[in-house]
Amino acid sequence: MQIAEHMLRTGSRGTRDEFRRAFADLVASLGKLDLAWSLAWHDVVSRYRGSILGPFWITLSMAFMVLGIGFLYAELQHISLQTTMPFVALGIVFWGMISQVIIEGCETFVQASGMLSQTSLPMFTFVWRTVMRNLATLSHHVVIIVAVVVWFGFWRTMNLPMAILGLVLTLLNISWISLAAAIASARFRDIPQIVMSIMQFSMFMTPVFWQPGTRQGLMNLVLTFNPFFHMLDAIRGPLLGAPADLSSYGILALMALAGWATTFSLFAFTRRRIVHYL
Amino acid sequence: MKPPMVSIKVRDLTLRFPVYGVDAKSLKKHLARVAVGGRLGRAHSGSAEVTAISNLSFELKAGDRLGLIGHNGSGKTTLLRALSGAYEPDEGEIEVSGRIAPLLDLSLGIDPSATGLENIRLRGRIAGLSAREIDEKMDEIGKFTGLGPFLAMPLKTYSAGMQARLAFAVATAVDADVLLMDEWIAVGDADFQKIAHQRLLSLVERAGILVLASHDHDLIRLYCNKVMRMDGGIGSPVVSVKNLDELLAQPSES
Numbered sequence: 001m002q003i004a005e006h007m008l009r010t011g012s013r014g015t016r017d018e019f020r021r022a023f024a025d026l027v028a029s030l031g032k033l034d035l036a037w038s039l040a041w042h043d044v045v046s047r048y049r050g051s052i053l054g055p056f057w058i059t060l061s062m063a064f065m066v067l068g069i070g071f072l073y074a075e076l077q078h079i080s081l082q083t084t085m086p087f088v089a090l091g092i093v094f095w096g097m098i099s100q101v102i103i104e105g106c107e108t109f110v111q112a113s114g115m116l117s118q119t120s121l122p123m124f125t126f127v128w129r130t131v132m133r134n135l136a137t138l139s140h141h142v143v144i145i146v147a148v149v150v151w152f153g154f155w156r157t158m159n160l161p162m163a164i165l166g167l168v169l170t171l172l173n174i175s176w177i178s179l180a181a182a183i184a185s186a187r188f189r190d191i192p193q194i195v196m197s198i199m200q201f202s203m204f205m206t207p208v209f210w211q212p213g214t215r216q217g218l219m220n221l222v223l224t225f226n227p228f229f230h231m232l233d234a235i236r237g238p239l240l241g242a243p244a245d246l247s248s249y250g251i252l253a254l255m256a257l258a259g260w261a262t263t264f265s266l267f268a269f270t271r272r273r274i275v276h277y278l
Numbered sequence: 279m280k281p282p283m284v285s286i287k288v289r290d291l292t293l294r295f296p297v298y299g300v301d302a303k304s305l306k307k308h309l310a311r312v313a314v315g316g317r318l319g320r321a322h323s324g325s326a327e328v329t330a331i332s333n334l335s336f337e338l339k340a341g342d343r344l345g346l347i348g349h350n351g352s353g354k355t356t357l358l359r360a361l362s363g364a365y366e367p368d369e370g371e372i373e374v375s376g377r378i379a380p381l382l383d384l385s386l387g388i389d390p391s392a393t394g395l396e397n398i399r400l401r402g403r404i405a406g407l408s409a410r411e412i413d414e415k416m417d418e419i420g421k422f423t424g425l426g427p428f429l430a431m432p433l434k435t436y437s438a439g440m441q442a443r444l445a446f447a448v449a450t451a452v453d454a455d456v457l458l459m460d461e462w463i464a465v466g467d468a469d470f471q472k473i474a475h476q477r478l479l480s481l482v483e484r485a486g487i488l489v490l491a492s493h494d495h496d497l498i499r500l501y502c503n504k505v506m507r508m509d510g511g512i513g514s515p516v517v518s519v520k521n522l523d524e525l526l527a528q529p530s531e532s
Binding site for chain 1: 369404527
């Protein structure tokens with residue numbers, strides 16, 4: 001039921017028990033997804049309280065950025081607007097979601113310190129809150145996605161199921177990165193700055209605006225070892241009607257497995273301590 | 279299956295706090311220390327450990343109203359937070375049967391820029407009420423606050439007393455079996471204090487168990503039937519409130 005009807009808390013009984021409890025936290029949080037959603041939606045509403053357009057303000061500023069950068073890069077790279085504009089639009093929209101989930105992950109536990117230190121709410125609830133908050137924002141940007149897909153005629157050639165698969169795999173990956181950032185930021189207060197710099201650097205190293213061209217030499221290296229490239233590629237590629245490059249999906253799936261295994265272990269070992277870090 | 283009786287069982291509870299100083303919170307200094315020759319296993323050397331509760335055991339059953347007394351820093355609040363499930367024991371165990379309502383902090387989950395109604399919803403959700411339960415209770419809570427049309431206005435436009443009324447109304451709207459309170463919450467003007475008092479009493483009546491930490495011994499005599507004295511993280515045996523004076527007369531152990 002609501003707050004644990006029966007609660008048993010004990011001292012550490014070994015590693016296996018810690019993992020079992022961490023898993024119990026995860027399961028409990030999945031049973032309370034509606035609570036995570038309530039918190040996430042409240043965040044969205046309160047962030048844009050009093051503004052007429054609400055989250056659409058971000059959509060609007062993103063749309064202007066897409067127009068500006070779209071025209072600019074079409075000129076710079078001598079590629080037709082027909083190719084550049086949709087590429088840039090989808091790149092900016094999905095990059096926004098990826099980077100925000102990770103950057104806001106730093107705040108996940110720090111922000112929830114009040115609730116964590118006096119209730120028995122599952123800790124994962126706050127991880128989902130961060131992810132869902134950004135999904136709510138993304139849902140406003142669907143306007144931009146639909147606009148370019150329809151305007152440039154990609155609705156005829158796009159492969160929606162593959163794009164959705166790509167989005168799901170991306171979410172699975174950024175949620176563990178977000179959790180790792182949340183734990184690390186709770187313990188060390190300089191992590192958010194580091195995460196911010198990494199994400200800024202990654203934005204330029206990832207083909208968000210620029211077309212990657214042929215994959216060879218240094219470029220191939222930059223793309224192959226950049227997880228964010230695979231995320232964008234797996235979502236954007238099929239929407240733009242490109243033949244699906246299965247290697248990106250494979251890499252994302254493997255990365256999700258390895259990443260969750262590592263981060264979940266980290267969580268299992270630090271779970272007791274996180275509330276004291278805050 | 280028969281629901282288990284409301285109870286709290288604490289066995290050999292020990293709770294230690296790592297206290298992280300400013301240095302320990304900085305990754306750079308942390309790494310520097312490791313590089314300069316601190317062994318990795320001792321990477322935590324920048325932080326001290328404080329034993330907040332040691333070897334505490336007691337049991338409460340339905341109908342028990344336990345008053346916790348003790349000086350500042352004696353571990354009362356820590357014990358309440360451990361009972362709420364927020365702090366994990368380092369040793370020993372805590373077993374609580376029944377729905378727990380921690381009323382430790384009235385401002386928990388309150389958003390000043392949201393309206394009164396939104397805050398009722400948010401706080402209710404955090405306390406574990408479903409959206410439907412909140413809808414059912416909304417009228418009652420709204421009426422209890424006595425704020426009427428102000429409920430549709432942002433909380434930051436409220437006076438301090440009005441904010442306290444709202445927070446109190448929501449915090450006490452849950453049906454709980456175990457009520458945890460850090461100081462008796464007395465808020466608002468004289469009129470409101472009277473109804474707040476009524477409501478708390480009925481909550482205590484309904485709740486199977488109350489654990490109240492307070493410095494006010496008269497208050498404890500009034501509401502509690504048992505007392506425990508905390509002293510430097512060590513708890514005295516739980517005794518009847520009739521023996522409060524004897525308990526207070528005992529010399530401090532630390």
